[in-house]
Amino acid sequence: MKKFKIFIFIFLALIIGLGAGGLGGYFYGFKQVYQKNIGSIFAEFPEQKESGDALKFGSYQILENEEFFNKTKNNLIYQKFDFxxxxxxxxxxxxxxEGQLAKDYPILSKGREGSWWETPAGLYQVELKEKKHFSSMGRVWMPYSLEFQxxxxxxxxxxxxxxxxxxNRYTGGCVRLATADVKDLYSRVKIGTPVLVFDKKFEKDNFIYQFKKPEISPKNYLVIDLKNNSEILEKNSEEKVSIASITKLVTALVASEYINLSKEITITDKMLVETSIKRLEKNKKYSAFELLHPLLLESSNEAAVALSYFLGPSRFVQLMNLKAKAVGMENSFFVDPAGLGPENISTSKDLGMLARYLYYNRSFILDITRGKLYDSFFNNEFKGKLENLNHFADNPEFKGGKIGFTNAAGKTMLSIFEININGQTRPIAIIVLGSEDEINDTQKILTWLEKTF
Incomplete structure (x- = not known):
């Protein structure tokens, strides 16, 4: 009878855990979990007000704006959160x-800016606590680890x-403290505690554009300064349209943030879909990082599908849509990682948000699109064999981008250039959708920028 009572107690404890936190409650067991409604934290988020969607933790580009970051932080303090x-x-x-500063800790190192392990700004939560975690990516032990995404x-x-x-110079995207400091922090926080990450990227300036528009063919386009968000040219920039393989930039983002890029993926029949240039071989293994190269250089549908199978295609596409929302792409939706379906839609304005996020937070993805190879991860078998379908790769002002084409989308292109305008180097994104000749239209815009400014 005594054993039966013990069994009933354990069974009920598991049921309570599952009811409170789903499977997460089960895995956390009897660990302390921070439970407080976060729904009002983003009360000031304009996209949150408009969409009415439930708050999702993740990387939010708007948190790189110092003014907005301070509003969010003060909101947490006002509502007496632990964070x-x-x-x-x-x-x-x-x-x-409970909204009061309890402890300050100096950060020893963070992810290197411009690399694939750059630490992104956002609002996260402590998802896992481990006193001793082994990083399979860095092959190192990380004491008192608090996973936040x-x-x-x-x-x-x-x-x-x-x-x-x-x-201590850089990390793989993590935030490193002195071990004594993080041990103290570890003892204070619970699973579920919000983590607010800020890294100042944007600043207002007085740069103003004055111009006459060029004659170009796209049905939708946007030319935008990524530093101060000035829209230089636009046409139907808020219309939702199919974007074809520009989708693969979001695929690369999700892969870089949710997959250990050193992990290998074994190619199966399901991954060998129709694509312009076939590179992958059945039963062969490729690292996730290696697959980013045919994905971004040759617009490989095979590589896109292979990456999605690491997490499961449905979960991967779900993360693509969550990532788009987090970046600020409120009018975008994705149905597959390759951009093949006509339902992969966005707007020129949303793609401007994506361009800004890539330029300031994930520039290593842009580096790959312009032909930079990372030898430490790259299989020599591909080296020198991949074509770069991004037409402007040889232009020294080109910082990266992606082309696309489907019958539904027409010809599409997202390109980022660093251009000297009135004596200043400005990061300019050019997005053309539904173009008759995306290369010629982009070149016309570049020529127009040079002559106009």
């Missing part, structure tokens, strides 16, 4: 207890399996 505040610009981490952790000073400490 972790990570200021990457000041290299400082703070823990707030995918591959990103707050942790102590790392060391190799033989006990040798690593350098």
């Amino acid at each position: 972790i505040n990570v200021n990457l610009s000041e290299m400082k981490l703070q823990f707030y207890k 995918g591959n990103f952790f707050i942790h102590g000073e790392t060391y190799y399996p033989d006990g040798t400490p690593t350098t």
